[in-house]
Amino acid sequence: MVRGEQVNLKKVILFTTFFFTIYYSGKGCLLPYLTLYFRQLGLSATQTGMLFGGKALVGFWTGPAWARCARRYKKRRIILMISLFMAIAGNLGLTLIPPVDKALSLVYCPNDNHTDGVHKGGGNGHTNITHTSTNPSLVQSTPSPEKVTEPNVRLTSPTFGSFSNEATATSEHSVFANALQKSYDRYKKKQNAKGKEVSMEKFLDWLKSHDADLYSAVLAHTLPPDFGDRQKREDSASDDADTSINSGTTRWSLKGLQNQMFTLKDQFMDLEYRTFIFALSVILIGELFASPGQEICEDALYETLDSVDEVEKYGSHRSYGLFGYGFFAFITSIIVDNASCIIFPDTSRLMIYFYSFAIFFGLAFLLAFCYPIYTDSKVRNRSKYVKGLKAILSSRSNAMFVITMIFAGAFQANITNFLFWLLQDLGGSELLFGSVVFISTICEIPLLYLGIFLAKKISNIGTVALAMFFLSVRCLLYSFLQHPWAVLPIELSHAFSYGALMGAVSSLAEQIAPPGEERSVEHIFMSLYWGFGYGCGCMIGGYLYDKVGLVILFQGSAVLAFIWATIVIATAKLVPQKKKTLHYASLLQGGDEDDISDDSDEMFSDDWLVNALNEK
Template sequence: MGKKAAMQKSKQWNVKGAMRLTSVFHFLQSCGSGCLVPFLTLYFRHLGLTATMTGIIMASKHLLTLVWRPVSSILARQYDKRRTVIVGSLLSSALVVLILLLFPSAGTKAESGRCNASQPSADFTDGSDFTTLESMIIPSQSNVTVYSVNHTTVIMEQPDDLNSTYTPTLVNSSSNWSRRAIRYLRELKEQQEESLHTEFLGSLKAMDAQHQMFFLVLIVIGLWEFMAAPLEWTADDGLYEYLDFVDATDRHKGVTVWKPLGTAVGNGVVGILVTSLYCRTGTVAEFYSYTAFMILTVPTAALLPLYIRKRDRPTSGGFKALQLVHRNSQALLCAITVVLTGIASSAVSDFLLWHMQDHNATEIHMGISLALAHLSQAGFPLYAGHLAGFLKYHGWLLVLAVIALSIQCLYYSFLWDPWSIIPAQILAGFSTGALWWSVAAQCEDIATPGTEETLIRLFEGLPLELGSGLGSLMAGFVMQKFGIKILFQGISVILAVWSITLAALKWKIPRQRRINYSRLLTADTGEISESESDQEKDWLETAMEDDNQKNNWTIAKS
């Protein structure tokens, strides 16, 4: 009996097995995210949404994540519902996102050069002067469409039953039948506008199709993000507490490398699938791939090692982390840099694929280029230590990251063909990769016992999501008014100016050293002085200096 209990206990605290299972979980989950999230804004363009509308939707997504992700993580821990939240988040997000496939495209720009033979409108407009009159005389709710082809009016009345067929009626534009048809349609529009005031959601029905699509997509994306946001932090918290109980928190960093690798695989797989099946399925493969990976992740989520403490943990870690950042000038510079890079990164992720599509790029070009960026980020830690040693201080990697991102944005504005983006994507290791490596090192510099993970979460949550929300919002308006080249070039200039400012401030502001262990033994963490001189001169160093002086005096005397 005792042997059996010992075997169960050793199986329960199998750290290596827990790390393997968690790595598989994050790999599959990141594969699913890589299949869909980078291509969302491209799908919004397919639906007919403008750049401003797309920016508002993505900004709402980031701001919802900023608020809901930490709150949901705390609630899941407090009520001991982490596994329920993880599994529920996987399944609900996988199903909710499919609602977007129910929306018809409201776009007016067809993708030329792809599957032309399958477009039925080609025969109808071949060699004709085609003008759509729907926006001028037809209400958006009407099932009647009027076209003008070679001075001939085409009236197409679509039946209520989508399975039935209909035949377009051709009449001469100068005939009485045409005048009667136009008069009838105008009267129909007036009647429908009057009835809208008494109907539910009448204000939404009164909008044109594009604005209707915008609000519907905004609602669905908000619901989807509400379901998906708690997933990653809740799983990470459970694993960290599990490793903390067995004193193996140093292994927690080994899981992070699987996230960019999984995202890269998802980018590549969906790029190949969509390009191969585009003429048959369009872009639905992105959504179904995401759903499939989320469902495949459920079995690993059900077996995740989630240790729940018997006693309540203090919930003031976030406030302590904020105080540590506020008291350290180098950490404040790091936080400001994360906000600015979040603005730039969100603008790039939202509209880079639009720019590539304008240069005749297909999903396979986009998927491979995105995968290269994530692989470059995953490989940066292999040589980050040597690079930081060469620069004499890891904080200079932060300056390097801003410079690299500025060069990337400038390069994006001069794309000339789909494959020309590859050099800029390889540079992502020196931009995004160097940024987060430097952030992690800065957190280690200022962290007190028990706040290391909270500090990293603070940078990932508040500055990054806040900057991403502002970036998406501003990028949508700038692109709508000035174009994508001006957008990327403007971001590049802002980052270049900040890199110079950041280098000057880092040169001027002295770096605060880590708190000595002897000081931690004799003082409470809340009583630590902010002064660098107090941190350098503790009782142990003073005693050692006195001892050295005494020995020197003895030698001189002899």
């Protein structure tokens, strides 16, 4: 579509709305559930955070760069096609990565015949204890009653689950040893840093205070009462005594267990490292080429509407896209929830999410051949992001919004990446995960239309503070969840914690941006949220998850969000907000609208219309 060509406005709006509905629906089928897949691969929270963080940061830089190149060299359609194809290839490439342990597909699948009960993991993702007094099949089969500290205790772990047959006994032992090895490595590192002695006795004392679940698991394997007294020795020392850890009919020697722990370290950690490297490579390469797709479509639609002076119709496609995102995320979760854990040989049911994504994006790829792309024969050299960034930096009051978007994006990363881990540990199903996505997305739609109205009623600063307050409450309530389905009412707050914040951003963009550059300012703020802030939050949140646990992570996010909301309110009156000033003399000078600037009021101090109005 070139300048001067007749535009069928209804056809353009109908087609682009359908395209974005398909595009967002494909995202909804997969993106919310990727964190579950990475957990099933056996990756830690730190590694999962690095995957999502790396993806966000790559998109933060490459998306605008690709979009600008596509516009400059008039290759938008080609780059759009490449972007959609690489999105499909990159995400399907993740399905080819072997998990650390194939049993993980059964551990996180509570409603299949392969499991005896609902998995209930802990916040650290390692070995945990589940108590039961009603179902004898849930009790570990090997220990004899008189040997077990707590009769109705069984070991469950993300790496060996709740199995009771003999075929999995060795796997349970191996992964128990791996969990113990990881804790021992952390203990050893801390002791060496302090220059203190490293011994098995002190390790158990440390384990009791730092990982009660794993310590209880050690007790469940019946360590002798005098274990600590008999096993004082340095980490490097060798003891050939046959000190036994009895577990019913199974006899484990302490030396054998320790040797196996160190033997498994090379095998298990090497496999885990390879899995992480493969996943990181696939994600970064895929995102490198897939990042500009949505931005190219948005730019093309906006410029097409601008060419016929119908810019006010821009944005109507978003509500349909969000509905498709939430609705098909829910539908796909129902299908997965009712599917068997293993749908094909060695194929987890989570693959349904990937296949659904590929179907929708494949359809979007075909539609991209006909997507309306406006081609302006006059290519402007000046980047719209430079002008938008200049408008944001023109006032110190805008710094509050910049920092807020980074903080809010970081807090949102913790929710997006690890909320489903928490619900999974509480026994939540795929149906619940889909319901969470559906409710939070649907609640966001009304704020697309009411967000700017709310910001104008209570001011931009007030809306930002309100959004951060709701985000604080939301994180705090997550930390106290005891039942998985109790999360659904909390998701209603997403309308204000995110929707209201976006309304404030849109309102601010209208106030500070040069004429015609409001969308550029809004896009920069959104990039700070979903790019820089979200990416940093993923990495920091994943690291803190492994160090302090998810409860502390959510509570810390809640405290920081509340403190920042208070700071925003306190400083609102101290730093006056600069509003955009439109100089009529600059408009009468003619020329390109890109040359219009509001940098200096003195430049147009002789504006005859402004002076006339002031004299009057």
